[in-house]
Amino acid sequence: MVRRISTYRLVQSFTAAIFLTLFYFSISPNSSISLPKYDPLGRPYCERxxxxxxxxxxxxxxxxxxxxxxxxxxxxxxxxxxxxxxxxxxxxxxxxxxxxxxxxxxxxxxxxxxxxxxxxxxxxxxxxxxxxxxxxxxxxxxxxxxxxxxxxxxxxxxHNVSHSPGISAYENIFKAQERVLRKIWHINKEIRGLIHRECDLGELPYARSKTTKDNFYIALQIQRVNHIGKYIAAAERVLERIPEIRDEVTVFVNAHTNSSHARRRLMKRRPDWKVFVSFENDFQFRLDDTASKKNKQLMAYDLESRVDFGMAHVTDITLLAEADHLVCTFGTPMCRLVALLKGFKKLRSTTSIDRKWFPTLYPLNGYNEVYNPHKAYWNKRPRLSDGNGKKGGRKGGKKGSRKNGKFRGS
Structure with a gap:
């Protein structure tokens, strides 16, 4: 004989099952916590x-x-x-x-x-x-x-990978960062003028077409300079100590070559430059052998030439206020920024350099390494020879070969 279950008992069983399920989830430690819509002060809670x-x-x-x-x-x-x-x-x-x-x-x-x-x-x-x-x-x-x-x-x-290699692929990233930086960045009037000046010097030639150079430049700086905070933290202290700084700025060149012949040729052509040699393999640096021990002690090095994963670094920026000479590389806008801000009487920067020779130098300013790392780009860009004709993208040929040790692009 088949026993029939009444509708009442069926509904009662379903109700009990639902109640037990809800009770289990209410005491389970892994259950989600439901928040009220408002806090005790009547403020709404954020949904996300x-x-x-x-x-x-x-x-x-x-x-x-x-x-x-x-x-x-x-x-x-x-x-x-x-x-x-x-x-x-x-x-x-x-x-x-x-x-x-x-x-x-x-x-x-x-x-x-x-x-x-x-x-x-x-x-x-x-x-x-x-x-x-x-x-x-x-x-x-x-x-x-x-x-x-x-x-x-x-x-x-x-990141727009459809663009050709270069800065255009990062345009949307810069625009997004610029949109945010507009909300939080407060630019001093003097610094704004100097930033524009840096753009006009050719550090950021593509920034000339931007209506907001300030934020665009800062976005790039934040991208490429890992220790920009040291400059920001020390900038005001540098300004206070400026009477103790001599009014002389020496151009400091990173030749980025291990060719002694190329170095001697560069020093002969520009005797007022302080040549600084970097070794690409282990990123170790040393001052030119002709520099005296006394000069080494007096100079504060604002080095933006150690490359690590395509990023440039600034070191010892706090020593700028204690140095008798400011030593700036071609790729150190921060060093020149301090110099220009305080109105040095003697400032030999890229504006006074023969443009014929300027392209042959290899400034580690973070722009080329980060945004143009492709070999096709380096094939077009002249740079100093390394003595064996292999580095720099172009192999063989008269320029940059081991035989003559000439500069690329000279």
Missing amino acids: SLTFVLSDHYDFSFQILGLVNAMIYAEDTSRSFFLADKKWNYGRWNSFFKRLHKPSCVRPEHPDMYAQFPSTPLGPDELRETEAKFKTASHVVMDQWSWHLLDKHIETVY
């Missing part, structure tokens, strides 16, 4: 947010670059942007940047609501799972462990 963490573990420029990319990422993903700090010196920020406007909504207070990278190394599978969680999470925290996700986003969305 990004919190960027500043810390003293990295230099100023690296964090500013991450900050700019984070603000772009927040705009692209419709997230409210928040800035957090861990014992960070806001004095440097207030001197050169505007205060960020806080969103009208409030971040969730519960830590389980945030997606944050662990501070321990992750395996390939764990890394993929964590990155996928970041993309779908409503609230994320960006710190030094997760900044590479910002680079991936910028590279994927804004």
Whole structure:
């Protein structure tokens, strides 16, 4: 005999099952936390947010670059942007940047609501799972462990690989960074004029067509100068110490060659230059042997010529105020910026250099290395010979060969 189940008991069983399921999820530690729409003060909670963490573990420029990319990422993903700090010196920020406007909504207070990278190394599978969680999470925290996700986003969305190799492929990246920098960058009147002057000197010839050279130039600077923060932190101290600095600026040339014949020829043609030799393999540098020990001690080196993964570095910028001579390379706008800002009487820069010889030099100014690293570009660009005719893109031939050791493009 088949026993029939009444409709009442069937509905009762379904109700009990639903109740038990909801009760299980309510006590489960892995359950999602539902937030009220408003905090105790009546402010609405953000539906999606990004919190960027500043810390003293990295230099100023690296964090500013991450900050700019984070603000772009927040705009692209419709997230409210928040800035957090861990014992960070806001004095440097207030001197050169505007205060960020806080969103009208409030971040969730519960830590389980945030997606944050662990501070321990992750395996390939764990890394993929964590990155996928970041993309779908409503609230994320960006710190030094997760900044590479910002680079991936910028590279994927804004890098136009359809363009020919060169600066045009990065145009959209610059425009996005410029849009963000307009909101936070506060440019001093003197510095703005000097930035325009740098553009006119030919450091950034493509920037002449930009209506906002200021922010465009700073965007490029943040991209290519890893220690720009040292300049920003020390600029005001340099200005205070300017009476102690001699009014002489010496051109400091990075010949980027190991050919002794090429070096002697360069020194003979330009005896007033201080030749500085870099070795491409291990990035070790040494001053020209003819320089005296006394001069080595007196000179403060603002070296923007050590290349690391295509980026240029500035070192010892704080020594500028203590030096008897300022030594600037062709690719050091920061050094010349300090010199021009204080009105040195003697400034020998690229404006007084014979243009016939200027293209033969190889300035490590970060622009060519980062944005034109392709061999096809180097084939067209004249540079100093290395003595064996192989470096610089063009092989063999009379110019730059081992036999005559001439300059390329001379």
